[in-house]
Amino acid sequence: MSLLRSTVLLLLAGCFACGPAKAFELSFPSPLRNNSHTYYAHLPGSLPDGISFFEGFIRSMTVWMDASGNISLSAIDEEREVCSDVGQGSTQNGVNTASFADSFCGDDSYFTGQTVADALTQTSWNPFAILESDIVFNGHRKQRFETVENYFHHVAVHEIGHTLGFGHSAVRSAIMTARLTHGIRRSNLSIDDRCALAMRYGSPEDCPILLGEGLATDGLPTTAEFVGGATNDSGWNYREEFAPSDRITIYGTVVKDRTHAFRSGDLHVVASTEDGLLFARHADGNFHPLEDVENIPSAGELNTDLYAQDLVIMGTRHYEREPSVGPLIGSVYQLVGRTIFFYLAYSVDERPGVYFYGNEPIRVSWPDE
Numbered sequence: 001m002s003l004l005r006s007t008v009l010l011l012l013a014g015c016f017a018c019g020p021a022k023a024f025e026l027s028f029p030s031p032l033r034n035n036s037h038t039y040y041a042h043l044p045g046s047l048p049d050g051i052s053f054f055e056g057f058i059r060s061m062t063v064w065m066d067a068s069g070n071i072s073l074s075a076i077d078e079e080r081e082v083c084s085d086v087g088q089g090s091t092q093n094g095v096n097t098a099s100f101a102d103s104f105c106g107d108d109s110y111f112t113g114q115t116v117a118d119a120l121t122q123t124s125w126n127p128f129a130i131l132e133s134d135i136v137f138n139g140h141r142k143q144r145f146e147t148v149e150n151y152f153h154h155v156a157v158h159e160i161g162h163t164l165g166f167g168h169s170a171v172r173s174a175i176m177t178a179r180l181t182h183g184i185r186r187s188n189l190s191i192d193d194r195c196a197l198a199m200r201y202g203s204p205e206d207c208p209i210l211l212g213e214g215l216a217t218d219g220l221p222t223t224a225e226f227v228g229g230a231t232n233d234s235g236w237n238y239r240e241e242f243a244p245s246d247r248i249t250i251y252g253t254v255v256k257d258r259t260h261a262f263r264s265g266d267l268h269v270v271a272s273t274e275d276g277l278l279f280a281r282h283a284d285g286n287f288h289p290l291e292d293v294e295n296i297p298s299a300g301e302l303n304t305d306l307y308a309q310d311l312v313i314m315g316t317r318h319y320e321r322e323p324s325v326g327p328l329i330g331s332v333y334q335l336v337g338r339t340i341f342f343y344l345a346y347s348v349d350e351r352p353g354v355y356f357y358g359n360e361p362i363r364v365s366w367p368d369e
């Protein structure tokens, strides 16, 4: 089989053109080839602060490089063919590009349809590396990119994140969130973005909300990793102690064992109180007493397309995709003055009864006063 035919294509829609949000996601089981990428960037025009779009694009790449010493991104100010000649909507021709266009290689449904994308990224990869990435900025939005402060920068950092292999994030502070919050033009990476970078290109220990060591209940070694934390400011900060009135969201991400890419299975969350009462999160988002620790209910299905997958363990609705379970834990179980430990796990159908989990829990305390 030729390299080209074995290569899988994935189109990642930019802000506003998105399906459900996910917490930090790794879309591919592999990083950039040689951890580096060079773009042919043809971006005529300039930003509100006077620098050229090309210089702005480099500034956006630098955000990711500054956060990880292990990736190398560069751009050449030169116009190259974006689209392949195999068909409409395909960019796969072996050249990385960034450009403005009014359609996505002849497919204008993304840029003129019901959901209008700021930019689209198409990435091709084989099982060992991301081979090619093309970022197409919506030409219809060029005037807004030229006049709205930080708008291009935010979109460019987000799209470059896709080319690093990151999917969308449910964490609202993340630059990889699926939707650009109206009026907010971020240029900083959040903890969630930094964790995605650390898990893929750095060392997992660089992620401040890593949940200890990944273990398997059958005692066999695993490369699975677990990340998560509790926040009441959309993920800018994670903490353990909250007031009863705080609106807490608990985010978690499962980074599957390398041998589990594309396997079907389930996510699991077990909550334990200080005195050993156990609860399991069910797929409806609610926690119920856990009767049998060897048979933990599913908190949701594993997405076979994702290498790392998130779950909003507890919290308010995110774009209607997660049940709102925030008030339940605090009020129904009378947990003021107590601490709950949330353990994140997953299982794969081919190994029934085996759970892969982070050995450190997410701790959440509601002190009395």
Ligand SMILES: [Zn+2]
Binding pocket: 012, 013, 014, 015, 018, 158, 162, 168, 178
């Ligand atoms: Zn996106």
